[in-house]
Amino acid sequence: MAVTVSLVFLFGLVLFFLLRNHSLSFGAAFAAVMFGFFLASTGAAGPINSLAAAVVVHAIPNP
Secondary structure (H helix, E strand, O other): OHHHHHHHHHHHHHHHHHHHOOOOOHHHHHHHHHHHHHHOOOOOHHHHHHHHHHHHHHHOOOO
């Protein structure tokens, strides 16, 4: 759960800065958010969450 919340925060922050720098239009940002929202309700959500958690957990070295 903590990995998911942090990824949501990270992607939200990236989206915010893209919108602020006018690198991304509001329509494209809305489409990206809606795509993610509807993708989360499909069968692909489980494997995507597992992949993201594996990448994040194993990419960060333990001190």
